[in-house]
Amino acid sequence: MTGIDPRPEAITQRVVESISRDDLPLVDDRSRLRYVMNNLILHIHPSKVSKASLKFTYTWGLGGLAILLLTILVGTGIMLMFVYTPTPETAYTDMLRLQTEVNFGQLVRNLHHWSGNLLVIVVFLHLLRVFFTGGLRPPREFNWVLGVFLLLLVVGANFTGYLLPWDQLAYWAVTVGTSLLGYLPLIGEPLARLILGGSEVSGATLTNFYGLHVAIIPMLVFFAGSFHIWRVRKDSLSVPRNLPKRSDPTASSATVKAEKEQQEKVPTLPHLVSIEFVFALVVLALLVLWASWVNAPLEAAADPNHSPNPAKAAWYFMGLQELLLHFHPMFGAIVIPALAMVGLLVFPYLHFDSDSEGIWFRSLKGRRMAWVGAVTALVVTPLLVLLDEYVLDLPALMPSLPSVISNGWIPLGFVLLSLWLFYVLIKALFRANRDEARQSLFVVLVVSFVVLTVIGIAFRGEGMMLMLPWEVL
Amino acid sequence: MTQTVSSGDTPKGMSRREFLHLAWAVAGGAAALTTGALGLSFFAPRIVEGKFGSVFDLGAVDSFPLGSVTPITNGRFYLVRQQDGGFLALYHKCTHLGCAVPWNPEKGQFICPCHASAFESTGQVINPPAPRPLDRFPITLVEGQVKVDTGIRIERDRTSISDVVYP
Numbered sequence: 267m268t269g270i271d272p273r274p275e276a277i278t279q280r281v282v283e284s285i286s287r288d289d290l291p292l293v294d295d296r297s298r299l300r301y302v303m304n305n306l307i308l309h310i311h312p313s314k315v316s317k318a319s320l321k322f323t324y325t326w327g328l329g330g331l332a333i334l335l336l337t338i339l340v341g342t343g344i345m346l347m348f349v350y351t352p353t354p355e356t357a358y359t360d361m362l363r364l365q366t367e368v369n370f371g372q373l374v375r376n377l378h379h380w381s382g383n384l385l386v387i388v389v390f391l392h393l394l395r396v397f398f399t400g401g402l403r404p405p406r407e408f409n410w411v412l413g414v415f416l417l418l419l420v421v422g423a424n425f426t427g428y429l430l431p432w433d434q435l436a437y438w439a440v441t442v443g444t445s446l447l448g449y450l451p452l453i454g455e456p457l458a459r460l461i462l463g464g465s466e467v468s469g470a471t472l473t474n475f476y477g478l479h480v481a482i483i484p485m486l487v488f489f490a491g492s493f494h495i496w497r498v499r500k501d502s503l504s505v506p507r508n509l510p511k512r513s514d515p516t517a518s519s520a521t522v523k524a525e526k527e528q529q530e531k532v533p534t535l536p537h538l539v540s541i542e543f544v545f546a547l548v549v550l551a552l553l554v555l556w557a558s559w560v561n562a563p564l565e566a567a568a569d570p571n572h573s574p575n576p577a578k579a580a581w582y583f584m585g586l587q588e589l590l591l592h593f594h595p596m597f598g599a600i601v602i603p604a605l606a607m608v609g610l611l612v613f614p615y616l617h618f619d620s621d622s623e624g625i626w627f628r629s630l631k632g633r634r635m636a637w638v639g640a641v642t643a644l645v646v647t648p649l650l651v652l653l654d655e656y657v658l659d660l661p662a663l664m665p666s667l668p669s670v671i672s673n674g675w676i677p678l679g680f681v682l683l684s685l686w687l688f689y690v691l692i693k694a695l696f697r698a699n700r701d702e703a704r705q706s707l708f709v710v711l712v713v714s715f716v717v718l719t720v721i722g723i724a725f726r727g728e729g730m731m732l733m734l735p736w737e738v739l
Numbered sequence: 740m741t742q743t744v745s746s747g748d749t750p751k752g753m754s755r756r757e758f759l760h761l762a763w764a765v766a767g768g769a770a771a772l773t774t775g776a777l778g779l780s781f782f783a784p785r786i787v788e789g790k791f792g793s794v795f796d797l798g799a800v801d802s803f804p805l806g807s808v809t810p811i812t813n814g815r816f817y818l819v820r821q822q823d824g825g826f827l828a829l830y831h832k833c834t835h836l837g838c839a840v841p842w843n844p845e846k847g848q849f850i851c852p853c854h855a856s857a858f859e860s861t862g863q864v865i866n867p868p869a870p871r872p873l874d875r876f877p878i879t880l881v882e883g884q885v886k887v888d889t890g891i892r893i894e895r896d897r898t899s900i901s902d903v904v905y906p
């Protein structure tokens with residue numbers, strides 16, 4: 267039999283079968299399951315998914331949205347590469363030509379700009395959703411770690427892209443951003459020199475940032491992202507659960523039924539794929555609409571001799587910038603962000619003392635404690651900012667101490683002590699378990715960070731003075 | 740001979756197999772280190788001659804009036820001539836986070852537009868968050884000509900009279 271070609275005679279059928287091994291159209295669930303496994307794009311899904319986890323308000327489609335945005339970014343980014351040359355002489359004029367001479371140039375730039383910014387928000391919200399539904403609990407700890415890495419890459423991609431238009435905004439945001447590195451002990455200065463390609467932002471910096479932005483970071487995102495999604499497939503998604511009903515032994519038949527529904531699985535095609543398709547199409551439409559109306563900013567050409575006033579960081583660094591105005595730079599730029607990163611990475615490896623995977627905010631008490639955390643942070647953070655701005659001048663109170671101590675260790679110690687006190691009080695006053703108390707603390711930190719970011723964006727004007735939002739613009 | 744070496748559990752020393760494992764591991768490590776070092780030096784900043792970083796010849800001492808602050812934009816610095824005739828060359832980069840600091844003639848101070856640090860005409864900090872005085876460049880006065888070497892940036896924790904160069 268070996269010498270005989272087993273393929274059919276008709277040439278069209280032969281071509282089709284050489285591309286796809288499955289019999290189309292798909293007629294039953296078995297062939298759909300097989301199709302998802304065999305198809306290059308669809309195979310990033312498991313072939314069956316739990317019916318309960320399809321609920322949109324569980325994931326909010328955020329991880330998938332991140333993939334969609336990454337795809338748009340790659341597409342528009344490659345287009346931009348054809349009209350942009352990364353040198354100080356050409357970068358800015360290329361942006362102008364892109365916006366005035368290239369067909370749909372402004373739209374493509376806008377799409378790239380807004381997708382990039384939206385991605386930062388989406389990835390952050392995805393992190394919150396995973397945290398608050400307990401999606402980071404074992405066995406998914408390492409996928410959380412991969413996620414943190416992806417978050418850093420997304421911010422890195424935005425930051426390196428920020429320089430490319432070579433306008434005043436770009437030049438000074440990157441000057442300030444890279445100067446922060448200088449406060450890292452020992453390796454800070456050499457590292458900043460390496461990244462800048464010299465002692466100040468220059469043509470060499472533009473070359474470096476371009477290489478990072480179009481090659482290195484996308485490649486790392488691709489590898490880390492593939493790893494991340496592969497792990498989601500292997501561990502399958504955590505399954506949403508409702509709050510356990512008040513213990514009521516007679517309601518057992520209802521719970522049994524509910525549990526059955528929990529475990530029910532359905533084929534990915536069409537149940538998940540159709541939701542994804544519709545969602546992607548709606549988001550794409552909204553994004554194009556937005557990008558047609560709102561232009562990405564472009565200021566005057568970069569001038570290394572004149573900093574604009576105020577010279578603000580990119581919006582996602584505003585929280586960090588606000589910290590810098592209150593702490594010694596070593597603490598604002600290095601110690602506090604490093605502590606936050608370590609906290610994020612270590613968190614899923616801590617011991618969990620309740621069974622709450624898939625339950626939003628862990629429990630009824632967990633929800634209340636989250637509110638307590640949010641309200642506390644909403645009140646206390648602005649108060650502390652005002653206090654430090656107008657009343658307290660720690661370095662002046664302790665003139666004999668270096669400002670690393672008076673404006674670094676002392677306020678940081680105070681903040682950490684208050685956080686610890688908050689944690690202890692939540693446990694003592696409300697009888698919260700460890701999971702609930704930790705979550706409440708996490709809410710305090712997240713809300714504080716958001717408040718600081720909003721203050722930086724809307725309440726800081728000329729000379730970085732505090733003022734009301736309508737005075738800022 | 741071969742039998743004793745390949746037996747694998749000679750009490751002292753290691754078997755040939757273990758030795759080869761180790762040798763290959765060491766070679767692998769060396770290859771990784773070399774690649775790393777090569778990469779680092781490949782990406783190390785390249786010094787560009789001319790422009791900022793080179794020596795600036797600014798002309799005659801007398802062309803700078805007493806009590807003046809002259810911006811030398813290509814060199815990224817200010818040439819300060821004090822009332823007593825002394826010269827200082829101050830890098831225009833704020834020591835806080837690197838913004839370009841403009842001279843404010845009304846107030847007689849350098850005031851940073853970014854986070855409002857202020858400096859005296861000597862570079863001394865009047866207003867934080869800047870943690871140290873403005874950096875300076877060395878000045879040489881040769882035959883009545885002022886020369887500033889922007890290749891050598893001098894950081895200092897406090898200003899001192901010895902920073903000033905007199906004709």
Ligand code: HEM
Pocket residue numbers: 325327328329330332333389390392393396399400401402406409410411412413414416417420491494495498502503504
């Ligand atoms: C470029 C960035 C990212 C992409 C493309 C991405 C993609 C995805 C996708 C498609 C899922 C499936 C479920 C869903 O849509 O929610 C997922 C789940 C997950 N992600 Fe991400 N993600 C990213 C960043 C992050 C970050 C920043 C974190 C947290 C630090 C994270 C942690 C997780 C975890 C733990 C799961 C499993 C959750 C569960 O089973 O409930 N990811 N991710």
Ligand code: FES
Pocket residue numbers: 833834835836837838851852853854855856868869
């Ligand atoms: S950069 Fe000058 S005060 Fe911050």
